[in-house]
Amino acid sequence: MHYDKLIINIGQLILPQAASTPLKGEAMKQLNVKEDAAIAIQDGKVAWIGSNTEKDSVKADEVIDARGRLVSPGLVDPHTHLVHGGSREKEMSLKQQGVPYLDILKNGGGILATVEATRSASEDELYQKASSHLERMVSHGVTTLEGKSGYGLDTETELKQLRVMKLLKETYPINLVSTFLGPHAVPPFFKGNETAFLDSMILLLDTIKEQQLADYTDIFCEEGVFTIEQARRFMKESRDRGFGVKIHADEIVPLGGTELAVEMEAISADHLVAASNEGIQQLSESDTVAVLLPGTTFYLGKDEYARAREMIEQGAAVALATDFNPGSNVTENLQLIMSFAALKLKMSPEEIWNAVTINAAHAIGKAQEAGTLQEGDEADLVIWEAPNYHYIPYHYGVNHTHIVMKSGQILWERKEGNAFYLS
Numbered sequence: 001m002h003y004d005k006l007i008i009n010i011g012q013l014i015l016p017q018a019a020s021t022p023l024k025g026e027a028m029k030q031l032n033v034k035e036d037a038a039i040a041i042q043d044g045k046v047a048w049i050g051s052n053t054e055k056d057s058v059k060a061d062e063v064i065d066a067r068g069r070l071v072s073p074g075l076v077d078p079h080t081h082l083v084h085g086g087s088r089e090k091e092m093s094l095k096q097q098g099v100p101y102l103d104i105l106k107n108g109g110g111i112l113a114t115v116e117a118t119r120s121a122s123e124d125e126l127y128q129k130a131s132s133h134l135e136r137m138v139s140h141g142v143t144t145l146e147g148k149s150g151y152g153l154d155t156e157t158e159l160k161q162l163r164v165m166k167l168l169k170e171t172y173p174i175n176l177v178s179t180f181l182g183p184h185a186v187p188p189f190f191k192g193n194e195t196a197f198l199d200s201m202i203l204l205l206d207t208i209k210e211q212q213l214a215d216y217t218d219i220f221c222e223e224g225v226f227t228i229e230q231a232r233r234f235m236k237e238s239r240d241r242g243f244g245v246k247i248h249a250d251e252i253v254p255l256g257g258t259e260l261a262v263e264m265e266a267i268s269a270d271h272l273v274a275a276s277n278e279g280i281q282q283l284s285e286s287d288t289v290a291v292l293l294p295g296t297t298f299y300l301g302k303d304e305y306a307r308a309r310e311m312i313e314q315g316a317a318v319a320l321a322t323d324f325n326p327g328s329n330v331t332e333n334l335q336l337i338m339s340f341a342a343l344k345l346k347m348s349p350e351e352i353w354n355a356v357t358i359n360a361a362h363a364i365g366k367a368q369e370a371g372t373l374q375e376g377d378e379a380d381l382v383i384w385e386a387p388n389y390h391y392i393p394y395h396y397g398v399n400h401t402h403i404v405m406k407s408g409q410i411l412w413e414r415k416e417g418n419a420f421y422l423s
């Protein structure tokens with residue numbers, strides 16, 4: 001057989017287990033790894049996976065020698081706030097003085113500062129800025145990701161953010177999932193009249209559906225933001241219109257958002273740092289994916305991290321994401337999050353790889369298209385500057401990608417010898 005591309009001399013090939021439901025508990029601890037492998041690509045899809053010893057009998061137009069490197073599916077980042085205006089570096093000194101995240105928000109900063117910047121940015125400015133963040137994510141190994149609105153808090157700007165997502169989706173050859181996060185904060189004008197604001201966001205759902213601008217909806221259920229009752233109402237209204245639902249739940253104060261996510265059959269419940277024992281128990285009996293964001297806990301300077309070990313031991317499905325945003329976690333680097341998962345969540349390398357591939361794909365409804373590598377799948381893969389899968393969480397804070405490929409096309413490649421003037 002003759003193929004378009006053949007990757008030979010793969011030291012380890014990560015092949016996460018595909019299933020119709022996310023990997024839970026014990027299944028998260030198993031990672032399928034093929035040693036000394038080769039992989040052939042035809043028409044952008046994985047056409048053959050075999051042993052490297054068979055490589056001479058396989059012909060291809062182009063042969064890539066992985067030289068013993070690790071190869072994995074393209075990473076999946078299931079929680080980002082990709083499209084937004086401005087930046088908030090001035091908040092760092094407030095954080096250093098110990099001003100809590102929710103107090104910064106209460107005083108008109110935080111999310112509300114980014115709302116101002118996003119409202120005043122043009123669609124093109126938002127697109128250009130999001131493109132550069134997106135390209136950095138791809139350079140770090142991501143080929144599938146989710147992005148939320150939520151920095152408009154009004155009809156015009158929420159739709160503007162979602163249109164930017166749509167244009168990114170049409171322009172870049174990657175998988176992008178859009179989420180409407182209209183109820184991300186209460187705009188000052190509606191303070192004390194949260195119901196009226198929520199009504200306006202619910203009204204917007206029909207337009208978003210008609211224009212096919214989002215696949216999911218999301219809400220920030222938190223003290224001083226939206227209550228459990230308000231979140232339940234928004235999630236019900238979203239479901240009635242055919243949206244899948246997500247929730248920023250139990251990030252700071254344990255309100256019971258985890259339990260609500262299970263009750264509403266949310267595709268994911270995100271953050272969960274303060275999830276209750278009951279919430280974790282219910283989660284483990286559901287297919288709702290716990291999307292954990294340890295980079296955010298780190299960036300907010302907190303000591304208590306989400307209880308990933310208890311979640312996994314009790315049988316929940318866990319995924320990891322960057323939560324890339326201009327306030328609570330300012331990094332596009334999902335590899336760094338893999339290190340935090342090892343160091344702070346005490347997750348094993350096997351659990352971490354499942355959490356950034358197949359389970360992350362489940363968390364955004366993309367498990368049919370992403371998160372694993374089987375014959376017939378899109379050839380979305382990363383060749384890593386690493387000898388084995390333990391290495392990526394271990395060597396932290398830098399970019400280890402060698403080649404990032406989407407549907408068999410190289411999107412990013414490390415070129416040797418450029419940009420160094422040391423000798």
Ligand SMILES: N=CN[C@@H](CCC(=O)O)C(=O)O
Pocket residue numbers: 081110111114220248251296323325326327328329
């Ligand atoms: N917690 C709520 N929303 C975002 C942060 C948004 C911001 O600070 O701009 C999050 O997921 O961390």
Ligand SMILES: [Zn+2]
Pocket residue numbers: 079080081248323
């Ligand atoms: Zn978020």
